[in-house]
Amino acid sequence: MSKQTYTVAVVGATGAVGTQMIAFLEKRDFPVGELRPLASKRSAGQTITFRGQEIAIQEATPEAFEGVDIALFSAGGGISERLAPEAVKRGAVVIDNTSAFRMASDVPLVVPEVNRHALQKHNGLIANPNCSTIQMVVALKPLYDRYGMDRVIVSTYQSVSGAGWEAIEELQQQSKSVLSGEVMECNALPQGSLHYPIAFNVIPQIDVGLDNGFTNEEMKMVNETKKIFADDRIGVTATCVRVPVFRGHSESVYVELQQDFDLTEVRELLANADGIVVQDNLSEKEYPMPLQSAEDTRTFVGRIRRDLTHERGLNMWIVSDNLLKGAATNAIQIAEALVEDGLVRRG
């Protein structure tokens, strides 16, 4: 019996996340029959390598989705808004890494370790959550299930790769400039029309500012967490900060649980959970750091300790590779779950 294979499109095939998606489809041996890398007109004609073969990038047009079973989108919200419905119309299941459809009530927002069951109700479109949300909910899930969760206060330390190639190159260029005494050029961060240096600096703004004093990135963490847990009573407050790190987001998280907890049990729950590695031995200087967790698909948790100000408060430090579990890995895991659960719509 020949194995069932799928035609998979990757939209944004040349981007920081798109290249990881393609690498991952190969690495995890996803049953790709045909890979169709799509990008802007500018990149069309370039090639990418998949399973040792050069494949030409095609322009992402509505027609490019003819015959596609699974379409992975990571080319910005505007592209998703325009082309995801076209892909769905042509019979593809879309897994969208942008924020375009995340909060739409008929679109499941899925982290497989947390709410795989939500895939059952998909209508052709599934959203991949924001990178900073994914790693946090992976770590919160075992605690939520065991103790219940009242609220979360999180401060992030987010790498520049979350903002794409331009920001990665800018951190490199600016660092070189500082070290050689030259003036830094600022063109990438934060998004919008006014930019600041990120080299040897931190910027307390990711995505645009909103009227309530929070940024859009912060409100993504708030709203997506509630949606993924399907629990509006969870309180979430976030402060999202860009730091001069190339890859890997870190998060300082305070959680107020609903029941008393035991620290040893907390560590066990986390260590036994899917996709989590506990690195937690302060006296041996063992804790997660972005440089160590880069290029790993798992979520690392450490600095686990009882809060000093609330009897049901817990502090921890969560690190994961934002391009992998925060984006590409989670998207491919969704695709794998769809295949396993027979949820790919075959045209």
Next chain:
Amino acid sequence: MSKQTYTVAVVGATGAVGTQMIAFLEKRDFPVGELRPLASKRSAGQTITFRGQEIAIQEATPEAFEGVDIALFSAGGGISERLAPEAVKRGAVVIDNTSAFRMASDVPLVVPEVNRHALQKHNGLIANPNCSTIQMVVALKPLYDRYGMDRVIVSTYQSVSGAGWEAIEELQQQSKSVLSGEVMECNALPQGSLHYPIAFNVIPQIDVGLDNGFTNEEMKMVNETKKIFADDRIGVTATCVRVPVFRGHSESVYVELQQDFDLTEVRELLANADGIVVQDNLSEKEYPMPLQSAEDTRTFVGRIRRDLTHERGLNMWIVSDNLLKGAATNAIQIAEALVEDGLVRRG
């Protein structure tokens, strides 16, 4: 009438903080009659420049404090433990920047904007708080006075200069190595015998780990805050993190006040407080950043907003130059207050 002048010793005159102290005594026109720079035997004989004059560095010995009116210590806790009592014995008032005496009940721990009155009870020894504590209590003080304060949850983004010249040079060297594809050498951070890269990384440990799962740096923020406010009921939880920034500490702070507050009033209270600059206009991308606040003696506050999980909760972002307000400036401000209030013991 000739102006009263003082003989001032600076212990650790060649260090990252000591050099700022000397620069500051000159810049603020402190009434120095004689400056006596002290350091280890190794540095003795080198010179520093003060008011255009070369002054030879002497070895820090007990006898070196003869005739000293004010001694500023910033050469490590061991040196302070050994020599501060010798300086006091010889009639000097010691302002100690190390943690050696901070929690001693007969030693005032002072941030002039917050608890200048505590200087009245000094017995020759006054402690300068930890850098990360100082900037936080400056920003909390007006809110504490107006609304009362139940608890604080803080996550820090601390620069390498808090760990001295070696850490500054290491960030520089490691950054160069990464950018030229070489292997990084790690000798400075975190303190102790095992070190990690700080270039393009973050390290969630500052100072040694303690049995309760917190680091010593974190417990300094907890205990010093209570002592400075003379209020043991304030709950404080801290997560202290080193980031690849040369100068300036940033802090993401959640405060739970005791009364309802008005955001406009909060901004006014902060803007009118001594030593604080409010930079708070997210839609115009106005907020504090370490690169902008470096070499400024003030504390910058922004990202002020109502918490989403607690009706008396407030979030803000606090940045200050750890070598200045976090160390040298605060020490000189204490010296100025001692002089103004007639609290220097004249032998």
